[in-house]
Amino acid sequence: MKREILFRLDTPYRQPFAIEGFRFGSGEKACAIVGGIRGNEVQQMYVCARLVKAFSALEEQGALLPGNEILVIPCVNRFSMNVGSRFWPMDQTDINRMFPGYDQGETTQRIAAALFEAVKGYRYGIHFASFYLPGDxxxxxxxxxxxxxxxxxxxxxGLPYVVMRTPKPIDTTTLNYNWQIWESNAFSLYTRETDRIDEASAGQAVSAVLRYLSRVGVLKYTCHSGFMPSVINENDLATVLTPAGGIFRARKAPGDEVSYGEVIGEILDPFTADRLAPVTATTSGLVFFAMDKPLVLEHEVAFKLIRRLHA
Known part of the structure; x- marks a missing residue:
């Protein structure tokens, strides 16, 4: 394992900003793995930290197949993480909306350019990402x-689902999109949590990466087969909106089965705790996403559901 500084930026107000990477093996650029680009992506950083530990052990055992290099970057935006800000603290810009970056531009453009220079050219790119809404x-x-x-x-x-997303204009400045344009096979992996650590889904994500790399000939690693995933289109997910503003209480969690018209959450009056409105399933199926936010406005996304084929 080689631990190195991939990018350093001097700052007038704190210690230098740095992006650290961990390299395993040598030879062809096989796989680059990126964790927390945003300051609240603690789970994403943690999954990468566990991968660093796993790859270190596998390298010592001789399980990395010759001629393959793996790069892991657990945290891109430690400044934001240190101050508890999801975006860049000085101007609230999102580094994952700055790719491929510009090395003579604004600070976040320079960071994106340096990161992309470090990870482009790899055969496979894996980004542990988070959603724009708080939830699981x-x-x-x-x-x-x-x-x-x-x-x-x-x-x-070997994860339960593969979700295909039709890019919108805002997606053209993300790491995933630009990886693909520069001819890497790019994947974004989502676990249950973002700003909290969930050991179960972190372990599932680590196993998924090791399983993938063993199946594409980068690692010599024996693992269980995982799920036979369903491929779905993001546009086919059913959206459930909050019918009113107030305190949001979910009754269903990701992975739960629901029926059409079933009450899967409720909105409470913040001053009396009386129920203002039920949140009902718009289709029969399975909860794919559930909001994790105590106070909501009317018409926010509360759930996303995978429709049953016969629904």
Whole structure:
């Protein structure tokens, strides 16, 4: 294992900003893995830290197949993490909306450019990402449908679902999209949590990466086969909106089965705790995403559901 500084930026107000990486093996650029780009992505950083530990042990055992290099970057934005800000503290810009970056631009553009320079050219790119809404997911792999993607590779992770996303204009500045444009097979992995550590889904994510790399010929690693995933399109997910503002209480969690019209949450009056409105399932199926937020406005996304085929 080689631990190195991939990028350093002097600052006038704190210690230098740095991005650290961990390299395993040598030879062809096989796989780059990126964790927390945003300051609240603690779970994403933790999963990468566990991967660093796993790869170190596998390298000592001679389980990395010759001619392959793996790069792991657990945390890109330690400044934001130190002060508890999801985005860059000085101007609240999102580094994951700055790719491929510009090395003569604003600070977050320079950070994105340096990160992308370090991770481009790898055969596979894995980003542990988070959603723009606070909440929990069923663990899954997400792939941008750019025309460069290979959806069948996503099934090799052995997670329950592979989600295909049709890119919107805002997606063209993300790491995943630009990885694909520069001819890497790019995947975003989502676990249950973001700003809290969930050991079970972290372990599932670590196993998924090791399973994938063993199946594509980078590692010599024996693991259980995982799930036979379902491939779904993000546009086919049913959205359940909050019918009123107030205190949100979820009755269902990711992975739970629901029926059409079933009460899966409720909105409470913040001053009396009386129920203002039920939150009901718009289709029969399975909870894919559940909001984790105590106070909501009307018409916020409370749940996303995977429809049953016969529903």
């Amino acid at each position: 997911f069923v663990p899954h792999v997400r792939i941008m449908d750019t025309g460069y993607q290979t959806s069948s590779l996503g099934s090799l992770f």
